[in-house]
Amino acid sequence: MIGYLVKRLSLAILVLLLVMILLVLLIQFIPGDPARTILGNHATPELMAQVRRNLGLDDSVPQQVLTFVGDALRGDLGQDYISGQPVTSEIGTALANTALLSLASIVLALIVGIPMGLIAAVRKGGIIDRCIRAFSVLLLSMPPYVVALLLLLWFAVDNHLLPALGAGNLADPGDYLAHLLLPALALAVFWWAYLARLVRGSLLEVLGQPYVRTARAYGLSKQTTLYRVALKNALVPITALTGLLLGYVLTGTVYTEVIFNRPGIGSLAVSAVGNRDWPIVRAIVLIYAAAFILGNLLADLAYQFLDPRLRLDNRTEAFL
Amino acid sequence: MAVIKPSVARDLPAGPGAQSRVRELLSKLSSRPSAAISTAVILALILLALLAPVIAPYDPTHIDVYTRLSAPSVQHWLGTDSLGRDNLSRTIYGSRVALEIALPAVFGAFVVGAVLGMLAGYLRGWLDRVLVVVFDTLISFPAVILGLALLTLLGPSVGSVIFVIGIALVPYYGRLVRAQTLAQREVGYAKTERALGASRRRVLGRHLFPNVVPELLTVVAMDVPGAIVDEAGLAFLGLGVQPPTSDWGVMLGDGFTNIAASPWGVVGPILALIVLTAAFLVLGESLRDTLDPGRQGKRRGLLSRLRRNHR
Numbered sequence: 001m002i003g004y005l006v007k008r009l010s011l012a013i014l015v016l017l018l019v020m021i022l023l024v025l026l027i028q029f030i031p032g033d034p035a036r037t038i039l040g041n042h043a044t045p046e047l048m049a050q051v052r053r054n055l056g057l058d059d060s061v062p063q064q065v066l067t068f069v070g071d072a073l074r075g076d077l078g079q080d081y082i083s084g085q086p087v088t089s090e091i092g093t094a095l096a097n098t099a100l101l102s103l104a105s106i107v108l109a110l111i112v113g114i115p116m117g118l119i120a121a122v123r124k125g126g127i128i129d130r131c132i133r134a135f136s137v138l139l140l141s142m143p144p145y146v147v148a149l150l151l152l153l154w155f156a157v158d159n160h161l162l163p164a165l166g167a168g169n170l171a172d173p174g175d176y177l178a179h180l181l182l183p184a185l186a187l188a189v190f191w192w193a194y195l196a197r198l199v200r201g202s203l204l205e206v207l208g209q210p211y212v213r214t215a216r217a218y219g220l221s222k223q224t225t226l227y228r229v230a231l232k233n234a235l236v237p238i239t240a241l242t243g244l245l246l247g248y249v250l251t252g253t254v255y256t257e258v259i260f261n262r263p264g265i266g267s268l269a270v271s272a273v274g275n276r277d278w279p280i281v282r283a284i285v286l287i288y289a290a291a292f293i294l295g296n297l298l299a300d301l302a303y304q305f306l307d308p309r310l311r312l313d314n315r316t317e318a319f320l
Numbered sequence: 321m322a323v324i325k326p327s328v329a330r331d332l333p334a335g336p337g338a339q340s341r342v343r344e345l346l347s348k349l350s351s352r353p354s355a356a357i358s359t360a361v362i363l364a365l366i367l368l369a370l371l372a373p374v375i376a377p378y379d380p381t382h383i384d385v386y387t388r389l390s391a392p393s394v395q396h397w398l399g400t401d402s403l404g405r406d407n408l409s410r411t412i413y414g415s416r417v418a419l420e421i422a423l424p425a426v427f428g429a430f431v432v433g434a435v436l437g438m439l440a441g442y443l444r445g446w447l448d449r450v451l452v453v454v455f456d457t458l459i460s461f462p463a464v465i466l467g468l469a470l471l472t473l474l475g476p477s478v479g480s481v482i483f484v485i486g487i488a489l490v491p492y493y494g495r496l497v498r499a500q501t502l503a504q505r506e507v508g509y510a511k512t513e514r515a516l517g518a519s520r521r522r523v524l525g526r527h528l529f530p531n532v533v534p535e536l537l538t539v540v541a542m543d544v545p546g547a548i549v550d551e552a553g554l555a556f557l558g559l560g561v562q563p564p565t566s567d568w569g570v571m572l573g574d575g576f577t578n579i580a581a582s583p584w585g586v587v588g589p590i591l592a593l594i595v596l597t598a599a600f601l602v603l604g605e606s607l608r609d610t611l612d613p614g615r616q617g618k619r620r621g622l623l624s625r626l627r628r629n630h631r
Contacts, residue, residue: 143552276472288461
């Protein structure tokens with residue numbers, strides 16, 4: 001276990017490092033002068049020189065990598081050359097909004113999706129089971145921005161039931177949560193259908209196992225067997241999906257923040273791409289990648305921890 | 321004892337025949353109604369793209385400001401957009417742009433991923449290690465996020481959107497093909513060939529390629545709707561295909577801007593995206609159930625597909 005931990009952790013750090021190197025190198029591969037690409041054809045030579053200096057393009061490539069990685073480790077992600085502010089201060093509150101949105105949608109996905117799967121499996125052929133089967137293809141076929149647009153239409157444009165624009169006031173939790181609900185829902189709906197199907201299938205598989213029958217034969221009640229024995233085992237393979245869920249949610253934040261006009265790093269990145277504001281884009285892409293790497297690391301470790309069988313052949317797993 | 325010459329090796333039969341398996345699969349598939357319906361829907365969408373000029377009631381770029389943002393009517397079944405262009409015609413033409421971008425992106429990515437994956441899996445050694453780490457690095461970016469970075473530097477154009485979507489898929493195909501190659505490499509016929517002195521190129525080209533690639537192609541085809549969803553998403557954000565192209569994402573963007581005035585602008589592309597994805601989803605599940613009926617095919621299939629689409 002310790003060996004696996006060290007190996008997996010060092011792989012994550014290596015990949016994060018490579019992500020940073022890639023982000024520095026990316027600008028080198030672009031044909032033409034990056035400063036000209038960013039500023040357009042009418043830039044003055046002074047401005048171009050300033051951008052080049054700002055991005056560290058006058059240094060050698062290894063020097064640029066060292067500067068970027070070193071600065072990032074100290075929490076400095078460079079300077080926005082449009083406003084002249086440090087990137088971290090521009091991202092600050094936006095990052096909090098996006099993190100809360102991601103967290104809220106993951107929680108919403110899990111607390112609805114797993115019970116749905118549980119009920120569907122226990123009441124196989126019942127209403128919930130049939131509803132899920134009927135609607136799941138529809139729900140699974142909707143891209144996150146489509147769900148967000150439909151929610152916006154139903155709840156905000158037609159009925160004005162929920163606030164649809166902005167992130168609300170963080171000092172007023174009620175207001176903030178009301179603003180959070182629709183965007184979080186937009187990212188969770190897909191996972192309700194997905195998790196419900198997965199948990200149902202996984203649970204039905206576990207319920208057919210001999211050890212579940214044994215537990216019942218030993219006199220454990222139906223409830224105890226279901227929750228303490230079957231559900232626990234059925235959820236283990238679901239852990240491996242955490243990374244997947246995270247990837248979906250992180251990508252989804254970009255769309256939902258734009259659609260619900262939330263100030264977050266996703267919507268900030270979109271406007272920064274439009275402005276060709278590379279320092280901001282680079283920093284946000286790095287944050288997304290780091291969150292994704294960290295999430296996958298935690299998911300892998302949890303899976304490894306929860307399923308002892310995997311510990312045996314982790315030598316091959318670690319590198320695949 | 322005479323040494324067996326490579327010319328003898330040439331007479332060995334290649335691995336299990338792919339053609340008979342395809343025929344068997346097709347006959348099994350045709351007995352499933354869901355597979356037949358989803359295939360029909362997909363073919364209809366392809367026909368729609370091919371015959372867009374014949375089917376579409378209007379020129380998708382024809383501007384008529386007097387009927388802007390109108391609701392559905394006998395003349396305009398899905399209403400008109402902010403410049404009075406016919407939403408139905410634009411949706412029909414949108415399928416062309418979607419396929420023009422998604423097909424080269426997905427299959428281009430597969431060619432690159434397959435070559436890299438086979439080299440890594442067959443040659444092993446340092447090349448394998450380097451490629452695995454490169455794949456891991458690229459996979460650390462959710463596709464659209466990597467797209468944001470690349471599009472800042474490349475600028476929006478059809479070519480850069482194809483590149484951006486393709487490059488996010490390369491590591492998945494690379495890993496997939498690498499794993500398959502590693503498995504096939506140790507199968508009897510490949511070992512025998514090597515023992516008989518066949519060259520690397522021969523083993524890769526004559527034996528591993530025909531056994532690894534065709535089965536993966538069905539998996540790869542299932543990534544087309546995901547690529548279309550990403551393409552439309554980037555265009556919706558204003559970072560992909562640009563107006564005035566009749567693209568589903570561009571239409572969603574225009575419809576979203578004017579959503580308070582008229583909700584009809586987003587209906588066409590939303591329906592198109594849902595129907596397309598659903599058809600591929602259902603077909604994919606039928607395919608998987610047919611391929612391995614015993615093994616909870618549904619769950620595994622969905623899982624692996626999502627892995628590629630949403631990272």
